[in-house]
Amino acid sequence: MTKFIIRRILISIPVLIGISFLVFMIMQLAPGGPMAAFGQNPRMTAEQRAAIAHNWGLDKPVLEQYVTWFFSMFRGDWGTSFVTRQPVTQLILDRLPATLLLMLTAYIIQQLIALPLGILSALKRYSLTDKVLTVLTYIGFSMPTFWLGLILVYTFAANLKWFPSGQITNPRDPAFNSATYWPWFAANPLTAIGSLAAHLVLPIITLIVVNVAADSRYMRSSMLETINQDYIRTARAKGLKEGTIVRRHALRPALLPVVTNIALTLPALLGGAVVTESIFQWPGMGLLFISSITAADYPVMIGIVFLLSAFILVFNIIADVTYAIIDPRIRY
Amino acid sequence: MIDSTQKITTPAQAPRNNDAGEITTQTRSQAYEFWLRYRRHQMAVFGTILFGLLILIALLGPFIVPEPVVNTATMFQLKNKPPSLEHPFGTNVNGLDVLGLVVYGARISLFLSVLAMLVACAVGTVIGIVSGYFGSWVDAVLMRIADVFLSVPLIFVLLLASRFLVNPPPEGGTGSNGVEDSSLRSIILLPLIIGLLTWPAVARLVRSVTLSVKQQEFVTSARALGSKDGRIMFLHILPNVINPVVVAGTLIVGQNIVLEAFLSYLGYGIQIPLRSWGTALAQSQNEFVNGNWWWAFFPGFFILLTVLAINFIGDGLRDALDPRNKR
């Protein structure tokens, strides 16, 4: 098993290098090269630009630049933001809690809704419930996430005023990323949690609709495939009750591919972060990314893409390993 | 469409011969069989009709609805008008007819999404076939490259790429890109970028089909007879790959429409004066306080309808082209 995990990690390393190369090449391909990116910062003088070019080794050959850049990333030296002059790692770390809070809550709620719906739909195949769920999943799956966010904001925030239209805290309360937030949280836990919950509702709905549709569909087809297997017929021939057959014989094989899928949808949720956070002004990594894009804050952008890619790779490994653990047929 | 699955005879297909050699059950052509299966898929038929209507709107709409151009003279009078007979979808903050935005946006949105899909399918099919056919180190290298593209957060890298390639900041703070220039660049580069970032899904699919076709006897015998690799890939493997690629391609178009819309909504996609459904939605959020919901609602609703229609069609195609999936 350890061997399997190590092998799995080893084949991810070239992929990570490939990702860094891809990101680096996008910068190189830009008209004017990577230096063009710094041009828009009006606070920067020509000398400063030259200094940066020299510091980053931008006056050297492309391949050498890449190697230098890669090793500095690898050492954890992700540079400093052109806008705030803070270290990129610090900036990202500041924004991480808000993103993780949103993602993890959404992630759990998503599975709690999607899996039971998928199983129900499969077991009641061709029933009215199944048909209604099928149509709903199609609509959910086709939903342009950011538009759904806009509609929710208009309806439930701007119009009905049930929920706040954005941000993570009320304007009067301390900001989420500030030093005063946690002391305030400790002093007024109920108010703070209530406020967080209220701010979470609309972003979470926006974030999970597409994934709930996709995951429940996946669960449904996996369940359907399982209950058509020969061994389910064997179980029926034994005289077991349908409920027992589903619980004891069908559920685990049907969940096997779903578990992999569950691990793989977390990165997909991260992609949704940029959409949801931009609509709801949620102060996480996605919003940081959007503002760094606007300001051409090159080190921050690269840092975020790199971190998320590493995240996705790790989750791919986790998906493979869990699959290997729960399926007795796979030997490592 | 010489798929291996066609060998499975359904009761309706199995020809019955009596002594006169007369075939009582007509052996139907494959295209007809496909049509019969497709037609039975209610949602696919609904999707096809819906999509046909949307195409009609994209093609004919611009001849009926005037092009939305900001008119400083009437801008304030027409600002944020709710839906009425004159403006069925209302107007936006610049006094533009939202119906006009939807109609003109349809062309660009559909064109761009289809083009990006074609890029992805072309690249993905070639790489998938080569990877699956040659195997060994060729396969290993190509699939690791595919992994790279599958492991980057798509929307982030898209934003990054379109920010730097489509809409690059003026160099050294001096000299600026003309408006026309950036809108032209956006319509050419954006589909390329989207296509070049989304091909790996197609490549993986094609590779797996290639691997299974490669094992079949007609490929082995073609190779035994001395056919060249290129010929085998083109004549024997490509036809088997087409059906799954058509299905995947359809679904990719839907995905592209949403991607493009989001990029353009943020201002990093299609550049005005070209208009897509995404540009139509940009800034619409700011007018919620003025009670303007129609500006945000209608373009997005058309995106939803289109993607829904495409997903219905994709599912219908899958069922009709791949009878193995049916029970």
Added chain:
Amino acid sequence: MEPLLKVNNLKVAFKTDGGLVKAVNDVNFYLNEGETLGIVGESGSGKSVTSMAIMRLLPTPPAVIDSQSEVLFRGQNLLKLKDDQMRKIRGKEIAMIFQDPMTSLNPVLTIGKQITESLKLHMKMDDKAANRRAIELLKLVGIPSAEKRLGDYPHQFSGGMRQRVMIAMAISCDPKLLIADEPTTALDVTIQAQILDLLKRLRQELGTAIMLITHDLGVVAGMCDRIQVMYAGKIVETAKAKPLYANPRMPYTIGLLNSIPRLDSEGENRLIPIQGLPPDMVTLPPGCPFEPRCAYRQPAVCQSKVPELREVEEGHRAACLFDITKETPIPEQPAPEVVATATDVRTSPAG
């Protein structure tokens, strides 16, 4: 004595996109206690569907069982039972072994769990007793070091061993009737013989009636008391094993026997394949379904009248309008146009 199982007018059809597939058309037969009945036919002849209909394991829809049909098991019509009554019969009174042991066992449950679950359900055994019984059963079906293997998963067994596990599962509750649906088809030839020997031994030791379904006349030869041949959803010949082999009376059976290679045959008896394909089960011909492929056919008569099963000798019934035997000379006539020797063309969804 009343037979253990009596099937009356069994008709099963499947709703498909291509129309109603009439898989089983008015089948009547019986099976006495302790008897072994062989049901032989090509894929699509309705033999598997018949067995699944007896167990009520056909999904409805798409399957439709005619309301006049009766499956009397010890005088009780199984087709009219409530679901929970039927469940008490499945696995306890009637057990079943399926064709493919590779897919018929649950891959994520240990075989111990899979064997003991019937025991706990039907025999109300506790864990300990069920485990003890499971070990006994595994020993009975010839699995070495049975104690150690209870915790193993199906993929750790070979195909033949898995089929032994399936048999152990099936006989666990001492069923009165064991339905074996192509139990050896998916196995190697040497393993086939072992499994058949095992079934023979169990029949002697336990006295279970067996319904053995196969497409291979060779398999049923040494094993069955009676054999019935099915074609296009009908029984076309039935007799005790010996007379059926010695003196087949239906051209289809003659054809089947002629297509089995034999070493002991004297002279230069060639293999004679049956020409053509089985009929389309959606639009059955008005006459004899075997007529298009029959070497002895007389089109004018055979195409207009469906031959019913009739007594040709005592205890030997065949569905042919003529008195054909192996000695009847094959008349000269143009060969059927399709030369495919289709013995395994699937025509019905359930195979």
